[in-house]
Each structure stands twice: as structure tokens, then as C-alpha cells.
Amino acid sequence: MTKEFFSQVTNLEQAFPKPDRRLRLGVVGGGRISQTQAMAARQSDRWEVVAGALSSNKDKAKALGAEWYLDDERCYTSFEDMAQQEAQHPQGVDAVMITTPNHVHFDAAKAFIENGIDVLCDKPLTNEVDEAVALADLTRQSGLIFGVGYAMSCFAMIRQAKEIVANGGIGKVNQIHVEFMQDWMTPEDIGEAEHVKWRLDPKKSGATSCTGDIATHAAHLATFVSGLPMTHLRAEMHVCGSPKPLEDTVFMNTRFANSVPGTLMATRLAPGNRGGLRLRIFGSEGGIEWDLEHSEYLKHARFGEPDRILSRGHGHGVASNVERLVRTGRGFPEGLIEAWANLYTEFATAVAARRDGLTLPNDYLAYPDVEDGAEGVKFIHATVQSNAAGGNWVEIL
Structure with a gap:
């Protein structure tokens, strides 16, 4: 350049x-x-x-x-x-x-x-x-x-959601809910697969498996779109399927800046869910909802008005600075590879x-940077701390 x-x-x-x-x-x-x-x-x-x-x-x-x-x-x-x-x-x-x-x-x-x-x-x-x-x-x-x-965070409609929230499109944020549901660990013998072994090995994966792998995506997405840092959480980590050295499921209550409450759930044992990352943010005047398995679309609700379903593409309510992330016309799908490409x-x-x-x-x-990465590690550490303390509230330092 x-x-x-x-x-x-x-x-x-x-x-x-x-x-x-x-x-x-x-x-x-x-x-x-x-x-x-x-x-x-x-x-x-x-x-x-x-x-x-x-x-x-x-x-x-x-x-x-x-x-x-x-x-x-x-x-x-x-x-x-x-x-x-x-x-x-x-x-x-x-x-x-x-x-x-x-x-x-x-x-x-x-x-x-x-x-x-x-x-x-x-x-x-x-x-x-x-x-x-x-x-x-x-x-x-x-x-x-x-x-x-x-x-x-690089899907076009996630950037659109961020724009809506930042511009007051749902009013003052008052609650944040995010989940990441997958089902690929459902088989009893999944831990023997070569690409899975390291994910369940504390020496390689660290103190968590599901939390560090997919719950951290959910936590980042919630803070990225809302613009509010996560400050506290209380978490329970579970092994819901066959015995494993690390968790395959985590449930938590969360708290963001301005004492905004929320929930976060992540699991790899939810049959029927493959890319089940879902984000919902509600405010004093409306809400937004997004689903990874239907990533082309974003629901924007204003209380007392008909809901709006925005679709990825040029114009028709999509912010102009979001359009530069779009590669194909409306109706021609884009997905995860395009988000990575963004x-x-x-x-x-x-x-x-x-x-x-x-x-x-x-x-x-x-784009997410090293500071976002460090916040993700602090989130994981707080989750482990809270779980070890019986699900008590822990500050994310």
C-alpha cells in the first residue's frame, strides 16, 4: 500500500x-x-x-x-x-x-x-x-x-446490530442474553477423535474446554454489539455427557457496565444445534436478535411498532459503513468464510x-485486537474462579 x-x-x-x-x-x-x-x-x-x-x-x-x-x-x-x-x-x-x-x-x-x-x-x-x-x-x-x-464479530449483520445499538435504536440497554449451542460432542466416544483430544487435555486447552472455545465467542459478541464491558459473572461448569477431564457445558449469569444484567450459556451437547450462537439485546425502546444459523438476517424491534427484519445486502436499512463488508448481492448467501475474510x-x-x-x-x-483477546482470557479465568467457588459472583479483573 x-x-x-x-x-x-x-x-x-x-x-x-x-x-x-x-x-x-x-x-x-x-x-x-x-x-x-x-x-x-x-x-x-x-x-x-x-x-x-x-x-x-x-x-x-x-x-x-x-x-x-x-x-x-x-x-x-x-x-x-x-x-x-x-x-x-x-x-x-x-x-x-x-x-x-x-x-x-x-x-x-x-x-x-x-x-x-x-x-x-x-x-x-x-x-x-x-x-x-x-x-x-x-x-x-x-x-x-x-x-x-x-x-x-465480523458478520455484516453483527456490525449492523452494533450500529443500531450505538445509535440508540433500542434505547438504553437493560439486558443482554447470549448462547452458543452445539451438538458435536454428543457421541459417547467423541473424546477419542484426534481433533478432539487436545481440546480435552488441560495441558493444551488450559483450565476449560467449552468455555475457552465457544463461550468466549459469546462473551465477546455480547460486549462488542452492546458496547458494554462485562464486569462480573457467576458460573457453573458441567460435564453433561460422557466423562471428560474438562467441561462440555457452562451456564452463567453476567453483569455488564451500568449494572446491566445478562445470561450466557454454552454447550456442545445440544442435539439439533450446530452453529447455535444467538444474541439478544433488549433496551428501553426495543431490541435486536441475531442467530448464527440464519446469519443473513437481523431482527430489530421497536416497542409498539412492527418488527423489522434486515437482511445482508446493499441499502434497505443497512448502514453504509456495513456495506463495505458485503461481497454479494441481497439473496446470494454469505457465511462464516466471508466473516473470516472480513x-x-x-x-x-x-x-x-x-x-x-x-x-x-x-x-x-x-477487527478484534489483542486487548479483546486479553479480555477474553480474563473472562475465562473468572468463569473458572466462580465455578470453583460454588457459582459465586466474581469480578472480571
Whole structure:
């Protein structure tokens, strides 16, 4: 991206500017989510994947690298080597995405930050609060860009919901309810699946499984759309299915700024629910409701008036600064990959602007950043504390 090109961006309602070349993206972790994110990054038309540490096994790293069309010399077996060598490479990566199991996030992110490379890390940011705070501090000190994979906040209709609430479309917020219901852990033997084992291993997943994986999405979405930070919670963590070392279900009462009450529920044992992320925010004059499985639509109610059902697309009540997140016309569906692509588009804009020494307007981008990631880890920690205390109220510090 050039200064001359970017200086033309004076209208916040126009499409995101494109850099003068695709940015170079590295990958740490070669599992399923890395493939999803790489697909989304490519869809944004702002990234090309050029390097990766896809496995610590040399032969497997090379084999996976070939599947990703990577040059052999840029297939690494450790993120430390990748960070150091890419920082010195004449065509080194502009940023890296970290899609490993949770316990690797801190060390990997730290290695790239210390080598001057921007980072987009999957959530939860880390397994420990002090590590999350350390990454936030390192990012501020370095001036680098750090995104976090709360992609649910990048659906166009979630951005529309945020606009409605921020502009007083439901009046003063007085309650917030969010849930994330899935059913994929229903089978009794699910814990034996390779892609599940690490999610139930405290050494890798941390002190939680369901909470750190999907409840944190719900918590972020509630704060993102309402504009209110979550301040307190009381939680109960459960194993509702076959015996597991970590919870598969969590129920909680929540409290937000201004003493706004709420509820949050998350489970992986709700047959009939696959992507059951639902958000409802009610206020003094109306409410909004959104459902991930019907992500194209947003219900906006004004008390005493007919309900409005907004659909993703151009015009007809969709805010102009939301339209730049839309790729296809009304009636041609968009979904999770497009939401991830929105995240990678905003992240690319921030990375390119930083590299050009340009300052973006404060409200121009809304991608989740390292501060959001740190708040997510604090939320998880408070949940564990509350559960251990028998479901008592705990402040989120």
C-alpha cells in the first residue's frame, strides 16, 4: 500500500482500500482451522500464504507445505526458526496467523512480535491471564498490529446490530442474553477423535474446554454489539455427557457496565444445534436478535411498532459503513468464510497502514485486537474462579 493511494481514502463509507500488492502471510499450525482461515485470507484478495511452520516433524512439515504450495525452504519445523528467518528474508512475511492448540499461542505470538512481525492469533489468546497481559503490553510497546480470531464479530449483520445499538435504536440497554449451542460432542466416544483430544487435555486447552472455545465467542459478541464491558459473572461448569477431564457445558449469569444484567450459556451437547450462537439485546425502546444459523438476517424491534427484519445486502436499512463488508448481492448467501475474510481484510488494512506509517481514523476498523483477546482470557479465568467457588459472583479483573 502506498501513501499516495491511501491518502485518497477520505470517505469512510467507501470500500476498504487495497494495498498495491498482496501481503505475505505465514501460518503456524496446520490443523483444520488454519485451512479455514487461509481460505478466508485468500478470499479477501489481500493475502498470499508464502511460509509456514505446519508441523514439528520435518517430513510432515514438508508434506503439508507441498499441499499448501509452499517452497521447501520456507517450510519450517519450529515457529522460532520461522520468526527469525522470515524477519531476515528479503520477501519475508508481512504477518503470521497462529492456529495451533491454545498452549502454543503465547510463545509463538511472542516470538513473532519480538521479530517485528504482525500477528493474528486464534482465540483464546492464551491459557493464562498474565501471558495475555504480557502480549498486550508487548504489542503496545512494539507498535505492531495484533488481531484475534473472534470472527463472529465480523458478520455484516453483527456490525449492523452494533450500529443500531450505538445509535440508540433500542434505547438504553437493560439486558443482554447470549448462547452458543452445539451438538458435536454428543457421541459417547467423541473424546477419542484426534481433533478432539487436545481440546480435552488441560495441558493444551488450559483450565476449560467449552468455555475457552465457544463461550468466549459469546462473551465477546455480547460486549462488542452492546458496547458494554462485562464486569462480573457467576458460573457453573458441567460435564453433561460422557466423562471428560474438562467441561462440555457452562451456564452463567453476567453483569455488564451500568449494572446491566445478562445470561450466557454454552454447550456442545445440544442435539439439533450446530452453529447455535444467538444474541439478544433488549433496551428501553426495543431490541435486536441475531442467530448464527440464519446469519443473513437481523431482527430489530421497536416497542409498539412492527418488527423489522434486515437482511445482508446493499441499502434497505443497512448502514453504509456495513456495506463495505458485503461481497454479494441481497439473496446470494454469505457465511462464516466471508466473516473470516472480513477480519482478514480489516487486519490487512491495519498492517499495510502501519508499514506505510499511516494513522487510520479511530472508528475505521473494528477487527478484534489483542486487548479483546486479553479480555477474553480474563473472562475465562473468572468463569473458572466462580465455578470453583460454588457459582459465586466474581469480578472480571
